[in-house]
Amino acid sequence: xxxxxxxxxxxxxxxxxxxxxxxxxxxxxxxxxxxxxxxxxxxxxxxxxxxxxxxxxxxxxxxxxxxxxxxxxxxxxxxxxxxxxxxxx
Numbered sequence: 001x002x003x004x005x006x007x008x009x010x011x012x013x014x015x016x017x018x019x020x021x022x023x024x025x026x027x028x029x030x031x032x033x034x035x036x037x038x039x040x041x042x043x044x045x046x047x048x049x050x051x052x053x054x055x056x057x058x059x060x061x062x063x064x065x066x067x068x069x070x071x072x073x074x075x076x077x078x079x080x081x082x083x084x085x086x087x088x089x
Contacts, residue, residue, distance in 0.1 A: 001025060004051045008043060015051040024048065 002017045011029045018025040027034040027048070036044045076082060 002055065004054060006047050006050070008047055009040075013044075013047055015048060017051070017055055024051075 002019055004015045004017065006013045006015075012031075013034070014026075014028045014031075015024060016026040016028075017023070027044070034044070
C-alpha cells in the first residue's frame with residue numbers, strides 16, 4: 001500500500017492506495033476517517049484526482065546528480081595508430 005499526504009484547509013489528508021487492487025483503500029483527515037461535508041466534496045475530489053495522478057506518473061528511477069564526468073581512457077579502440085588505413089597489398 002502507498003500513502004500520499006496533502007495539507008488542505010488546515011487538514012492533513014492521507015490517501016491510502018491499494019497497489020494490488022488498483023484502488024483507494026482509505027482517506028483520513030488528521031488521523032481519522034474522512035467524513036466530508038457537501039461543501040468539501042469538490043476539494044476532496046480534487047485531492048483524490050491529484051493523488052491518483054501522482055501515483056500514475058510517479059517516476060521510479062533513482063535520484064541522480066546532474067553531473068556527467070567524462071574521462072579519456074587510452075584503449076586499442078581509440079589509438080591513433082589504429083585509426084589509419086592499412087594500404088598494404
